[in-house]
Amino acid sequence: MRxxxxxxxxxxxxxxxxxxxRDPSVELVLSLGRRPSGSGDPKLRELxxxxxxxxxxxxxxLAGFDACFxxxxxxxxxxxxxxxxxxxxxxxxxxxxxxxRLNPRMTFVYVSGAGTDSTEHGxxxxxxxxxxxxxxxxxxxxxxxxxxxxxxxxxxHGIRSRSRxxxxxxxxxxxxxxxxxxxxxxxxxxxxxxxxxxxHVVTRGAPSPWLGSREINALARSVPSDxx
Numbered sequence: 001m002r003x004x005x006x007x008x009x010x011x012x013x014x015x016x017x018x019x020x021x022r023d024p025s026v027e028l029v030l031s032l033g034r035r036p037s038g039s040g041d042p043k044l045r046e047l048x049x050x051x052x053x054x055x056x057x058x059x060x061x062l063a064g065f066d067a068c069f070x071x072x073x074x075x076x077x078x079x080x081x082x083x084x085x086x087x088x089x090x091x092x093x094x095x096x097x098x099x100x101r102l103n104p105r106m107t108f109v110y111v112s113g114a115g116t117d118s119t120e121h122g123x124x125x126x127x128x129x130x131x132x133x134x135x136x137x138x139x140x141x142x143x144x145x146x147x148x149x150x151x152x153x154x155x156x157h158g159i160r161s162r163s164r165x166x167x168x169x170x171x172x173x174x175x176x177x178x179x180x181x182x183x184x185x186x187x188x189x190x191x192x193x194x195x196x197x198x199x200h201v202v203t204r205g206a207p208s209p210w211l212g213s214r215e216i217n218a219l220a221r222s223v224p225s226d227x228x
Contacts, residue, residue: 001025001026001027001066001067001199001202001203002026002027002028002030002064002065002066002067003020003026003028003029003030003065003066003067003068003069003202004030004032004062004065004067004068004069004099005017005020005029005030005031005032005068005069005071006031006032006033006052006068006069006070006071006072006095007033007070007071007072007073007111008031008033008039008071009033009035009036010071010072010073011153011155011159011191012071012111012153012191012194013069013071013072014159014191015155015156015159015190015191015192015194015195016069016071016191016194016195016198017029017031017039017044017195018159018191018192018195019192019195019196019198019199019223020043020069020195020199021039021041021043021044023196023199023223025199025203026043026199027043028043028044028045029043029044029045030045030046030047030061030062030065031044031045031046031047032047032049032052032062032095033046033047033048033049033072034048034049034050034052035048036048047061052072052091052094052095053090053091053094055094055095055098059098059102062098062099062102062103063102063103064103065099065103065106066103066105066106066107066202067106067107067108067109067198067202068095068096068099068103068106068107068108068109069109069198070092070095070096070108070109070110070111071111072091072092073088073111074087074088076088076125076126076129081125081129084125084126084129085129085132088126088129088130088133089129089132089133089136092110092133092137093133093136093137096108096110096137096140096142097140100140100141100142104141104142104143105143106142106143107142107143107144107145107146107201107202108137108140108142108144108145108146109145109146109148109198109201109202110133110134110137110145110146110147110148111148111150111194112130112133112134112147112148112149113126113127113130113149113150113151114149114150114151114212114213115127115149116130116131116134116147116149117130117131118131118134118135119131120132120135134147134210138209144201144205144209145209146198146201146206146209146211147209147210147211148194148197148198148211148216149210149211149212149213150189150194150212150213150216151187151188151189151212151213152187152188152189152213153188153189153190153191153194154188154189154190154191155190155191156190156191156192159191186213186214186217187213188213189213189216189217189220192220193216193217193220194216194220196219196220196223197211197215197216197217197219197220197223199223200219200220200222200223201219204222206219
């Protein structure tokens with residue numbers, strides 16, 4: 001399997017990258033980003049692109065892939081709807097449209113979020129924008145598309161968010177996260193489980209394109225995990 005990965009320098013993308021590099025079914029990972037991930041693994045090729053809206057100069061390097069794991073994203077905190085839509089909906093569809101044209105047999109996996117609004121008419125701005133993004137991804141002629149909607153995500157195996165605010169918040173909330181994992185395990189998932197579940201949906205599919213934490217965890221169990 002040959003995979004295009006976005007957001008490899010972030011928390012979710014970093015966890016997905018780790019699982020891809022460990023999995024023998026993954027032959028190559030092309031990290032598409034604005035900065036290097038910092039990994040020197042021989043299975044990893046890094047393509048630094050300043051502007052995701054214009055991939056014309058690198059299109060020759062984006063063909064021949066089986067999957068895209070789209071983990072890039074921004075927080076809506078303090079952002080107006082127009083700008084959030086540009087960086088969430090418009091940017092995602094721009095990348096997806098290019099990849100679909102070059103790889104029509106590709107499986108596209110998008111990290112959305114719990115509470116995403118598929119009707120596009122709810123009160124929550126971020127949920128409407130994510131819902132519109134999901135809906136348009138499903139209309140593209142990929143081989144298949146899957147929308148991951150995790151709730152609480154536990155970072156594992158040394159993976160950390162780039163955002164200092166998120167790192168501090170995560171450290172403060174870690175006891176609550178661990179309690180949720182023990183009391184209500186399907187309310188929470190982890191960076192490694194998301195990565196393994198993504199590999200699963202490409203190789204084996206899933207009953208539905210919409211996958212919450214419960215479904216992500218169930219799929220992840222079928223892919224070998226790191227005992228550490």
